[in-house]
Amino acid sequence: MDSHTVFAPRGAKTEVEEGLDFAPKFDANGLIAALAMDAVTREPLMLAYMNEESLRRTLELGEAVYWSRSRQEYWHKGATSGHTQRIVEIRTDCDQDALILLVEQAGAGACHTGRSSCFYRKVVAGDGASATKLEWIGSGKSFDPADVYGKP
Amino acid sequence: MDSHTVFAPRGAKTEVEEGLDFAPKFDANGLIAALAMDAVTREPLMLAYMNEESLRRTLELGEAVYWSRSRQEYWHKGATSGHTQRIVEIRTDCDQDALILLVEQAGAGACHTGRSSCFYRKVVAGDGASATKLEWIGSGKSFDPADVYGKP
Numbered sequence: 070m071d072s073h074t075v076f077a078p079r080g081a082k083t084e085v086e087e088g089l090d091f092a093p094k095f096d097a098n099g100l101i102a103a104l105a106m107d108a109v110t111r112e113p114l115m116l117a118y119m120n121e122e123s124l125r126r127t128l129e130l131g132e133a134v135y136w137s138r139s140r141q142e143y144w145h146k147g148a149t150s151g152h153t154q155r156i157v158e159i160r161t162d163c164d165q166d167a168l169i170l171l172v173e174q175a176g177a178g179a180c181h182t183g184r185s186s187c188f189y190r191k192v193v194a195g196d197g198a199s200a201t202k203l204e205w206i207g208s209g210k211s212f213d214p215a216d217v218y219g220k221p
Numbered sequence: 222m223d224s225h226t227v228f229a230p231r232g233a234k235t236e237v238e239e240g241l242d243f244a245p246k247f248d249a250n251g252l253i254a255a256l257a258m259d260a261v262t263r264e265p266l267m268l269a270y271m272n273e274e275s276l277r278r279t280l281e282l283g284e285a286v287y288w289s290r291s292r293q294e295y296w297h298k299g300a301t302s303g304h305t306q307r308i309v310e311i312r313t314d315c316d317q318d319a320l321i322l323l324v325e326q327a328g329a330g331a332c333h334t335g336r337s338s339c340f341y342r343k344v345v346a347g348d349g350a351s352a353t354k355l356e357w358i359g360s361g362k363s364f365d366p367a368d369v370y371g372k373p
Contacts, residue, residue: 075352086334089355091344102268104256111263113312116254116319128346128353160265161355162339163332167268169340180315182238187314188321192243194280200227201280203241203313 074125086163094166095121098138101168105133105179108157108171114179115187117144119168131156133170150217152176177212185211226277238315246318247273250290253320257285257331260309260323266331267339269296271320283308285322302369304328329364337363 077090085092095101100118107114117135119127123143126134130145133154137144147153154172161168178185190203229242237244247253252270259266269287271279275295278286282297285306289296299305306324313320330337342355 075347077352089342089357091353091355102254104265104268106263106265111258113256113258113321116256116314128344159344160340160358161342161344162268163334163336163341167339168344169265182315184315187319188312189315190241190313192280192311192313192320195227200229201243203243205241206312 074128076121076124082164085165091161092165093121093124093161093168094164096166100136100138101166103133103135103168103170105154105170105172105174108173112186113188114154114172114174114185117146124168127156127170128159133172146179147175150176150181152178152217154179177217181214181218183210183212183214183217226280228273228276234316237317243313244317245273245276245313245320246316248318252288252290253318255285255287255320255322257306257322257324257326260325264338265340266306266324266326266337269298276320279308279322280311285324298331299327302328302333304330304369306331329369333366333370335362335364335366335369 077092079092079094093101099120103119104116105114118138120136123134123136133146135144135146153175156170157173158171159168180187184207186207189207191206193202193204195201229244231244245253251272255271256268257266270290272288275286275288285298287296287298305327308322309325310323311320332339341359343358345354345356347353
């Protein structure tokens with residue numbers, strides 16, 4: 070892919086916080102955190118990372134393209150599963166080192182485990198003597214990952 | 222602070238994804254990303270990071286305590302401004318390396334710039350010839366940072 074999207078250089082703090090130049094800050098590994106939310110329900114779906122080129126591709130394609138830290142490769146979400154994320158809006162924060170993607174999630178869900186969201190458990194604090202645990206939230210699995218990804 | 226909250230050791234992939242032990246994964250810098258959202262409106266407020274001890278303090282205090290990467294210190298949100306974040310629910314994702322904080326935001330807002338949310342701008346893609354820009358969203362400043370933080 071031949072991408073041309075241009076970002077601004079990082080300016081002074083005031084420019085970054087109060088200006089309208091988009092100057093995303095990538096960390097020491099060249100990454101920026103991106104939280105995808107359902108644009109309609111506001112359900113948080115997944116948190117992943119983008120490098121500069123995957124952010125460019127996301128903007129040009131209009132679908133979320135992350136950088137897979139585990140596989141060290143571009144990760145066009147849904148390329149395998151069909152569960153693409155159409156970009157409705159991208160927001161950035163005061164210091165421009167984080168992104169919110171408001172998306173229209175295609176297919177049965179965002180999570181490779183077969184659920185609509187990756188955030189399917191909540192934390193339940195322990196009582197000091199016992200360990201902190203998790204509890205299920207959401208409606209369980211909405212698809213069979215084996216069917217979608219072709220492996221168990 | 223004397224904190225006692227205990228987390229589980231990281232198990233195999235299946236345990237981490239399909240189990241109910243809370244075994245948060247901290248990155249090479251000892252940090253986990255935490256996105257705070259308004260529990261009622263589902264407005265994304267800010268994205269910050271926690272280390273293991275700040276996550277413990279958050280669970281025990283019932284208010285968000287981050288780790289400030291810039292200041293390299295614990296950051297009890299609202300300790301200076303009064304704009305604390307009462308924890309309503311904490312969610313974690315499939316591989317337990319990200320957190321969503323559903324919070325009740327006290328005071329006029331979450332952002333040190335004086336706005337209710339740090340995500341007060343959206344990205345507007347350029348046309349190939351021009352740079353990608355930002356546009357304001359939200360209702361502008363809800364408090365004067367100089368009043369709250371005592372400096373301009």
